Amino acid sequence: MQETSASIEIIALPAFSDNYLWLIRQAQFALVVDPGDAAVIAQALASANLQLKGILLTHHHADHVGGAMALQQHWQCPVYAPDSAHAAYQMPQVTRVKQGDQLTFEHFSGLYGEVIALPGHTLDHVAYYLNQQHLFSGDVLFGAGCGRLFEGTPAQMFASLQTIAALPLETQIYPAHEYTAHNIAFAQTVDPENMDLQQRAQTTASLRARGLPTLPTALKLELATNPFLRCEALSKQPAFMDWSAIDVFTELRARRNLF
Ligand SMILES: [Zn+2]
Numbered sequence: 001m002q003e004t005s006a007s008i009e010i011i012a013l014p015a016f017s018d019n020y021l022w023l024i025r026q027a028q029f030a031l032v033v034d035p036g037d038a039a040v041i042a043q044a045l046a047s048a049n050l051q052l053k054g055i056l057l058t059h060h061h062a063d064h065v066g067g068a069m070a071l072q073q074h075w076q077c078p079v080y081a082p083d084s085a086h087a088a089y090q091m092p093q094v095t096r097v098k099q100g101d102q103l104t105f106e107h108f109s110g111l112y113g114e115v116i117a118l119p120g121h122t123l124d125h126v127a128y129y130l131n132q133q134h135l136f137s138g139d140v141l142f143g144a145g146c147g148r149l150f151e152g153t154p155a156q157m158f159a160s161l162q163t164i165a166a167l168p169l170e171t172q173i174y175p176a177h178e179y180t181a182h183n184i185a186f187a188q189t190v191d192p193e194n195m196d197l198q199q200r201a202q203t204t205a206s207l208r209a210r211g212l213p214t215l216p217t218a219l220k221l222e223l224a225t226n227p228f229l230r231c232e233a234l235s236k237q238p239a240f241m242d243w244s245a246i247d248v249f250t251e252l253r254a255r256r257n258l259f
Contacts, residue, residue, distance in 0.1 A: 007026060007110070008025060009026075010022060010174065011023045011024075014040075016037065018179065019063055019176055020215060021035050022176075028049060028050055030050040031053060031105060033056045033174070035064075036064050038070040038071050052077050053077050053105065054077050055068050055071060055077060055078070056136065058082075058125055058127060059122040059126070060088040060089065060124065062088075065088045068091065072092060073091075078106075080095050081094050082098075086124065099115060111130065112130070115128060118137070118140045118163060119151075120147065120149055120151075120153075120160045125138055133171060135172070139177065141161065141164055141226070142175045142180065143183060143215055145226065146226075146253070161228055164222075167219055170218075170220070173217050175215055178213060180204050182259075183256075184200060228249060228253070234248050
């Protein structure tokens with residue numbers, strides 16, 4: 001749970017084996033991002049006596065949209081979804097969103113959002129950037145890692161990660177999966193001298209040993225430790241000497257698939 005300047009709380013709800021469904025709360029009102037499991041959301045709303053006022057979808061995979069239809073039908077709330085024809089988004093009260101769209105949310109004061117297109121994991125993937133501070137990154141950026149390329153090219157994903165890298169350093173990032181520990185183990189195979197990464201391995205192990213989320217994460221920490229954001233720096237190391245940053249990215253993503 002995190003208190004913010006706009007008096008919102010952002011809460012991680014674990015679901016399935018390693019998903020987080022993010023709930024944004026102000027007073028008795030809530031928004032959810034990628035409600036893959038309606039029952040998890042329903043229970044969280046009931047236990048805190050909250051009313052659901054909006055659903056934000058980053059992409060069409062079932063573990064992100066699976067609960068959206070049932071929640072929308074129960075709460076009659078708006079749904080924000082990528083502007084693509086995918087059947088997963090065909091439900092009532094859908095607002096199609098695309099790069100640069102500005103969002104405001106009824107019932108919430110001082111809360112606004114911007115849509116950022118981040119193709120690569122899927123072609124239609126978007127992120128929601130709330131109050132120029134909180135980035136809900138779906139399956140594009142994970143703690144110390146990035147999503148698989150199911151639909152996009154390495155160049156698309158690389159550009160999407162560069163877009164995230166260019167956000168303000170204070171940005172907090174809310175990925176949809178708890179993959180941080182395994183991603184760090186991989187990162188250490190390609191960036192073994194990175195002291196920030198070694199420090200992060202320790203703090204991550206400590207959090208996981210206590211059953212705590214490693215997320216959200218800070219962009220500043222990702223820039224220092226996430227190999228998929230460090231391709232330019234890695235391209236100057238002996239193992240990748242004279243490679244382009246995007247060639248490093250492509251190689252790292254291929255290796256990570258097998259790790
Ligand atoms: Zn996905």
